[in-house]
Amino acid sequence: MTPIKISVLSTILIVIISGITSLIGLDRPLLSLNENQIFYLYSTSAQVLAGVYGLTLTGFIFFRNELSREEFEDDTLTVAVDSLKERYFNMLLFVTALSIFTLIMSNLVISSESSAQTTFNTIIMNTAQSAFFINLLVIAYFIFDVIAPKRIEKESKVIQQKVDPTPEAEDKGSLESFLTNYNKLEYILQKYGQAYQSEGESRSRRRISNVRLAEFILRAERINQDLFGEIKSLISLRNSIIHGAEPVVSKHMVELSENILQELASALHIKI
Structure with a gap:
């Protein structure tokens, strides 16, 4: 409630x-x-x-x-x-x-x-x-x-419903394709996002989250606010799945993940 x-x-x-x-x-x-x-x-x-x-x-x-x-x-x-x-x-x-x-x-x-x-x-x-x-x-x-108990798992399911409501049987996409696109996106963020962080943030030994790296790229004006929001939603969905949400995605999210990957690679001039 x-x-x-x-x-x-x-x-x-x-x-x-x-x-x-x-x-x-x-x-x-x-x-x-x-x-x-x-x-x-x-x-x-x-x-x-x-x-x-x-x-x-x-x-x-x-x-x-x-x-x-x-x-x-x-x-x-x-x-x-x-x-x-x-x-x-x-x-x-x-x-x-x-x-x-x-x-x-x-x-x-x-x-x-x-x-x-x-x-x-x-x-x-x-x-x-x-x-x-x-x-x-x-x-x-x-x-x-x-x-x-399992408050993280329950909240992950709520987040999944907000980002990508559980699709019907005929609307389910390939989870493997979604995770493949996400892993490529994460690789780009981890490899190229740190180049745009400030000096104070670069001294931190803690692993920088993908959302934070996307913020660095946004502040560098390499991506726009809309693309950043889509990247953030993609990250939220993937994290909710690994923390207890249903391991399903819609076809729309699979297609969106591929489009986001292409847009990010194009914005950073990267070939994938």
Whole structure:
């Protein structure tokens, strides 16, 4: 489930649950709390949520660093890792916003308890507890999403669907031809791309990724932005396949890989 879907679903659930519980509380309340019980319940809820959020943030930083380490050791994971980082960051933004909203509602309940506006108090009390409940569920989902096994493989499949949706039987191309074209493309990037890197980058002992080499050639104005985008998509598809996506490609991608290879060779004046 995407972060946007999670955000929308959570918001809808908060509105529905808080609305239903508020109506019940105004008509026939199931529980009647005195002032001390309200203070204790909502102050404790705020403290628990703050503690859980802090632990979640700490764990997220740890796993983010772990993803960065995996990316450093294997540059073919760059696209998948960057996609995961973006997903986790967007989810963390929503968790943060929801946590702030819940804490504000809890403080509002405590501060308005002594007022005579019983209807308003009932609504914000039920809204605060509904937000607290949904918040914990979202945090739990976020935690299990971050620590899920085979997260790289799953994200690779998502990337493959974006770049080259799984083709029908009659539209499948030759994976061997695709990989042959890619290997030739990679050879050109590795052999000629390093000639266009800056002095500071040339001192690095780490193997330079194919996407980075393509960026060097782009900055040297040997290829245009469109060709760079196509090369990047080709690299993403190949890397997603070797990291768990379905080993299939469409005829269109096979033809595109050959065209990209020819265009790159022509731009660099190379015979293949």
